[in-house]
Amino acid sequence: xxxxxxxxAGYIGSHTIVDLLENGYxxxxxxxFHNARPTVFDGIEVITGVRVKNYNVDLADxxxxxxMFEKEKFDGAIHFAAYKLVGESVDMPLAYYRNNVNSLxxxxxxxxxxxxxxxxxxxxxxxxxxxxxxxxxxxxxRKQAExxxxxxxxxxxxxxxxxxxxTPEFKAVLLRYFNPAGxxxxxxxxxxxxxxxxxxxxxxxxxxxxxxxxxxxxxTDYDTRDGSCVRDYIHxxxxxxxxxxxxxxxxxxxxxxxxxxxxxxxGEGLTVLEAINAFEKVSGVKLNYELGPPxxxxxxxxxxxxxxxxRELGWEPTRGVEEIMDSAWKWQQxxx
Ligand code: UDP
Numbered sequence: 125x126x127x128x129x130x131x132x133a134g135y136i137g138s139h140t141i142v143d144l145l146e147n148g149y150x151x152x153x154x155x156x157f158h159n160a161r162p163t164v165f166d167g168i169e170v171i172t173g174v175r176v177k178n179y180n181v182d183l184a185d186x187x188x189x190x191x192m193f194e195k196e197k198f199d200g201a202i203h204f205a206a207y208k209l210v211g212e213s214v215d216m217p218l219a220y221y222r223n224n225v226n227s228l229x230x231x232x233x234x235x236x237x238x239x240x241x242x243x244x245x246x247x248x249x250x251x252x253x254x255x256x257x258x259x260x261x262x263x264x265x266r267k268q269a270e271x272x273x274x275x276x277x278x279x280x281x282x283x284x285x286x287x288x289x290x291t292p293e294f295k296a297v298l299l300r301y302f303n304p305a306g307x308x309x310x311x312x313x314x315x316x317x318x319x320x321x322x323x324x325x326x327x328x329x330x331x332x333x334x335x336x337x338x339x340x341x342x343x344t345d346y347d348t349r350d351g352s353c354v355r356d357y358i359h360x361x362x363x364x365x366x367x368x369x370x371x372x373x374x375x376x377x378x379x380x381x382x383x384x385x386x387x388x389x390x391g392e393g394l395t396v397l398e399a400i401n402a403f404e405k406v407s408g409v410k411l412n413y414e415l416g417p418p419x420x421x422x423x424x425x426x427x428x429x430x431x432x433x434x435r436e437l438g439w440e441p442t443r444g445v446e447e448i449m450d451s452a453w454k455w456q457q458x459x460x
Contacts, residue, residue, distance in 0.1 A: 126150040126197070127371055130183055130231060131204030132176065133160035135315040136246070136304055138168060139364035140202060142313070145172040147368045152196055153178040154189075155205065159317050167312035183227035193234030200242030200371050203231050206276070209322055210250070210421040213273035224276035225283075232287055236294055242374040243296040244367055247281050249356070249389065249426050250274035251300060258393070259356075259429040262300075262385045271421035281383075288382045295382055297370045302356035302389030302428050304363050306448035307455035314455030315360075324399060325357070325448065329456035332409040339411070341396050343418035346425070352396035354425035356389035359443035359451070363388055369437040380436060389428030390441050399445070406449040 127144055131137040132153025138160075141151050145168075153165075153176050162178075169175050181188045183205050206224045207213065213220040228245070235243060251274060252260045253267030269275035284296045305325040307314030315326050331339040344351040366388050373379060394402070400411055433439040 125199040125375060126152060128152050128154060128196070128198040128201040129204065130154045130201065130227070131206065132178060133157060133162065133164045134204055135317070136301070136360060136363060137204040138164045138313050139308055139360045140204070140367045141168055141176055142171050142308065143361070143364040143368045144371070145174050149368070149371070151176055152198070154181050154183060154192060156180050156182050157318070159319050161316060161318055164313055164316070170312045171308065171310050183230055184223050186226070186230050189230040190234050190237070193238050197238055198235065198240050200240060200244070200374060201231060201235050202244040202367050202371060203228060204246045206246065208273065210271045210273050211322055211419060213271050214421045217272035220272045220276050225279060228280050228283060232284070236291065241294045242371065243284070243294070244370045244374070245280060245284055245296060245298050247298045247300045248274065248277045249300050249302045249387070249428065250423060251278045251281065252423070252426055254423055255426060258425060259391060259427050260387065261429040262387055262432055270423055273421070284383050292382065295374050295379055297374060297379065298383050298385045299366065299370060300385070300387050301363060302358050302387070302426070304360045305357045306359045306361070306443070306451040308361060309451055311454050311458050314452065316459065324396060325452050328400060328403050328411060329452050331413070332403070332407060332411055332453070333456050337412065339413045340416035341400070341413055342416055342422060344415045348395055348425055350395050350397045353422055354393040354395050354427065356391065356393055356427035357399065357445060357448055358388060358390050358441060359448050362441035362443055366433060366437060366439045369439050373437055384436070386433040386437060387428040387430050388433060388439070389430055390444070391428055391430045393425060393427035394445060402445045403449045403453070406446050407453045
């Protein structure tokens with residue numbers, strides 16, 4: 125079975141490629157290295173022994189994307205490729221709409237035109253906005269998106285819902301990620317954006333490594349245990365494996381709804397200050413941080429009820445915050 129992984133050089137994409145290869149799938153990547161580096165394919169090769177073919181294509185470009193689908197026939201696709209920074213999306217909304225919406229349209233069109241029908245879409249817990257109930261289940265109503273990034277994920281989900289309605293032979297799974305973090309246990313791949321990191325765990329490890337003089341905790345007066353935001357951090361290897369299970373679920377024709385929707389989080393909320401404490405404990409490094417004002421676009425608190433993914437996909441995350449911080453710190457120390 126040949127699977128297209130868009131954004132295959134990215135953080136979750138690269139870990140998913142490893143998991144797919146280890147489970148017997150053939151993989152082709154499409155990545156234009158907008159926020160990733162080609163060297164990630166070296167790391168994947170060291171871990172798996174496989175040199176993955178990559179199409180350097182801008183998926184928002186319809187002609188280029190459809191040309192790729194002319195060259196290769198896929199049994200399914202996992203669509204990671206997207207701009208993903210909440211703060212940046214607040215500053216550059218049109219760039220986010222243009223890229224994230226067009227690339228999804230083009231990938232769906234390309235897959236469908238070649239008669240393939242299995243799509244796994246990277247959605248996000250940000251579609252819940254500031255939810256009224258926690259933990260959120262897949263049935264928790266989506267609230268107004270807090271950022272253009274979150275809106276592109278809501279719109280992406282809706283586009284897939286609409287397409288599945290008119291084209292029932294097209295099958296899809298929507299995966300709502302909570303906060304992916306950590307790195308592959310081999311130390312060969314991890315989060316290595318070419319743009320400055322803005323996600324909490326890489327900011328923590330870069331600060332600890334002296335790459336940043338200090339870091340800020342964004343917001344300390346929220347209505348949470350200690351005033352900082354609550355998130356559900358999920359180890360990237362556990363998250364990657366959920367994609368293999370999702371593509372298998374589609375290929376086996378097991379989907380209960382179309383599209384089928386799953387939350388992928390560990391099911392526990394951690395505040396920013398608790399995450400910092402966990403890092404300090406695991407690494408033995410004292411972090412230089414300051415308490416600062418809130419960041420635009422941030423949701424206050426969100427964590428998952430993941431029971432549907434466990435029940436229907438057989439997904440059981442096995443790693444906690446210690447493994448997240450430990451693997452992220454090991455990975456940081458391999459970076460120049
Ligand atoms: N955060 C922080 N300082 C940083 C980066 C992030 O306090 O330098 C906080 C951020 O405000 C949010 C949490 O850490 O509450 C997770 O942020 P991240 O960007 O990793 O993920 P998000 O949930 O925003 O997608």
